[in-house]
Structure formats: structure tokens, C-alpha cells
Amino acid sequence: MRIVYRAENLVDAHLVKDALDQAGIPCFINGEYLIGGIGQLPARDLIAVSVPDVCVEDAQPVVREAAARLERPQTERNDQDLASGLQPKPA
Secondary structure (H helix, E strand, C coil): CEEEEECCCHHHHHHHHHHHHHCCCCCEEECHHHHHHHCCCCCCCCCEEEECHHHHHHHHHHHHHHHHHHHCCHHHHHHHHHHCCCCCCCC
16 A cells, blocks of 8 residues: 555545545545544644555556645635535635
């Protein structure tokens, strides 16, 4: 298994994992169960998404696209959600 994405939080890790799952690429979230053991301390570099070695090349474009979507500013996401008919989340 090789790490293809280091997540800032568990939600981002699951969003990337879901994108990989939809692409048919097997994946695993490392460190998911360590978060509860840390308590109030900030978790750094504990959560990562891994794929089998043979799937790394196939996973890279999927991860890049998912990561780019996660990094968009909130206002850009709201504008696109409105254009698609979705209601924006209250600030």
C-alpha cells in the first residue's frame, strides 16, 4: 500500500476515498481510528489515504481532481451550487 493523499481531517479523507471507490480503485484510510485517542490535541499527518502499489498510477488523477475540489474557496463552491440548483449552506 502507498499513500496517495494526506488529509487535514477525516472528512477530506473520506471524500477522497469515495472518489477512489467510485473510480473502482481499492483504498484504505490510515489513521482513521487514531483521532479519538488524541483528544483535544490537533492531529497532524495522521490521516492518509492509501491504495495498493499497482493502483497508484490510476489513483493519482482521481486524487488530484478530488483534492482540487476540496481546495476551492467556499464562495466559488456556493456559486457553482447555486448554478446547479443547490441551496448554499448558511455561513
